[in-house]
Amino acid sequence: xxxxxxxxxxxxxxxxxxxxxxxxxxxxxxxxxxxxxxxxxxxxxxxxxxxxxxxxxxxxxxxxxxxxxxxxxxxxxxxxxxxxxxxxxxxxxxxxxxxxxxxxxxxxxxxxxxxxxxxxxxxxxxxxxxxxxxxxxxxxxxxxxxxxxxxxxxxxxxxxxxxxxxxxxxxxxxxxxxxxxxxxxxxxxxxxxxxxxxxxxxxxxxxxxxxxxxxxxxxxxxxxxxxxxxxxxxxxxxxxxxxxxxxxxxxxxxxxxxxxxxxxxxxxxxxxxxxxxxxxxxxxxxxxxxxxxxxxxxxxxxxxxxxxxxxxxxxxxxxxxxxxxxxxxxxxxxxxxxxxxxxxxxxxxxxxxxxxxxxxxxxxx
Numbered sequence: 001x002x003x004x005x006x007x008x009x010x011x012x013x014x015x016x017x018x019x020x021x022x023x024x025x026x027x028x029x030x031x032x033x034x035x036x037x038x039x040x041x042x043x044x045x046x047x048x049x050x051x052x053x054x055x056x057x058x059x060x061x062x063x064x065x066x067x068x069x070x071x072x073x074x075x076x077x078x079x080x081x082x083x084x085x086x087x088x089x090x091x092x093x094x095x096x097x098x099x100x101x102x103x104x105x106x107x108x109x110x111x112x113x114x115x116x117x118x119x120x121x122x123x124x125x126x127x128x129x130x131x132x133x134x135x136x137x138x139x140x141x142x143x144x145x146x147x148x149x150x151x152x153x154x155x156x157x158x159x160x161x162x163x164x165x166x167x168x169x170x171x172x173x174x175x176x177x178x179x180x181x182x183x184x185x186x187x188x189x190x191x192x193x194x195x196x197x198x199x200x201x202x203x204x205x206x207x208x209x210x211x212x213x214x215x216x217x218x219x220x221x222x223x224x225x226x227x228x229x230x231x232x233x234x235x236x237x238x239x240x241x242x243x244x245x246x247x248x249x250x251x252x253x254x255x256x257x258x259x260x261x262x263x264x265x266x267x268x269x270x271x272x273x274x275x276x277x278x279x280x281x282x283x284x285x286x287x288x289x290x291x292x293x294x295x296x297x298x299x300x301x302x303x304x305x306x307x308x309x310x311x312x313x314x315x316x317x318x319x320x321x322x323x324x325x326x327x328x329x330x331x332x333x334x335x336x337x338x339x340x341x342x343x344x345x346x347x348x349x350x351x352x353x354x355x356x357x358x359x360x361x362x363x364x365x
Contacts, residue, residue: 004047004061004110008101012112013049015100016057023052032060035336039067040075040245042108046115058115059100066107078245079109084152087244091146093138093288094220094228094241116240120230125273125280128263131228132281134239135220135255136288142217143252144293149218155248158221159311160208166316170201173318184324184341188349193356200314200359207307207362214251214304215296221246223255224262252296253304256285261312264351265320267337267344274347278354303365310359317352324348 004012010024027049034044042065048058066075079102081087087096097114120127142148173179174194180186220227220241229240260281264274282305286298323329324341337344 004103008103009047009049012047012059012100013051013057015098015112016059016114017051017055019051019055022055022057024057025050025052029061035332038245040064048115060097060113060115062111062113064109064111074245076109077247078243079104079111081152081244081247082111082113084149086149086152086247091138091141091292093134093136093141093292094223094239096241096244113242116229116231116242118229119232119237123225123230125269125276127230128225128277129280129284130237131223131230131239132256132259132284133288133291135223135259136285136290137292138288139217139219139252139255139285140289140292140294143215143289143296148249152247154218156216156250158246158248158250159211159254159308163204163208163311163315166319167201167204169319170315173322174198174201176322179318179322179325182325184345185321187342187345188321188324189352193352196356196359197314197317197352200310200356200363203359203363204311204315207311207359210362210365211251211254211304211307211311214253214300216249217252219248219250219255220244221248221250221255221258223259225268226262251300251304251308252289252294253285253301254308256281257305257308257312259285261309261351261355264354265313265348267339267347267351271347271350274350278358303362306358306362309355310362313352313355314359317355320348321352 006024009027013024014020014022027047030046032044032046041062043061043063045061046058047061048056050056064076064079082099083102090096097116100112100114103110148154174197180191180194222243222245223241227241227243229242230237231240260278263269263277269277286301289301323333324345330341333344334340
């Protein structure tokens, strides 16, 4: 842990209050809990306190660490994005937390960020549509002529890397009767869907090639519900995006694919909303692109959306199903899903069916 001293706390408090002369009278640290997916986040803490003048302040400390894994190369990527200043001048659509300070240490970086308070803790489908439109406005600005920044460096192959990492065990798992014959897996998907998954897996290179031919735009690429906050500001509710570690270039439509799959894969919606969110979010996103002045063809955006859902979901699907069979994974999955695996199997299977249907749509083009 990068332990802050009193001088650091005062510097952060002054930045939060926009008062260069504020003096901290007291402060506390509250550790925040989260269910980690990537191993690069070591700690999340909320620091809060008061000044000698009685003003309250708060900030989030996010500590990034260098892991011994596939994530090692880009472990400090989010810190570099904040340091570049790009997030301070975002186009209309989404905003980012203010950054108060960045502390470097060997193998660790501590980000001190604005404490953004969620004002809509449970999103109805209509709020998902607002966020989808906001993401479209953000992506659309760069398609409509806003210059793509020189800094930070924007990668172009995030999804290809995801496919390569998550597909390593595809053939092994999809052919393992201990997985495919397990009661929970049989409850989740019909046996015939295994062949559908194999067919999509065999076309991954083709789908990636198709995406590579479509116009690209600056994209968050991890904008699902856990990384989006609805905040009231100046009489309106805005969408604030956190966790900018995957910022890069991607075809218009890939952003909303991740938004939708993120909502569906962890079963955070009721069945009716889960069935509706794909089309609802896609059309809201398309409207946001047009709000920003984009004049391209909706068919290209639809193709990028369908192909990206397929590539993000189908390759790792056998491994995710395998997790249902592993006792050591049960507690983590049930906490993530918010239900037992017996309850989760069928809705998770519907998510896979949703992804396979969009794969068929993309491959038919």
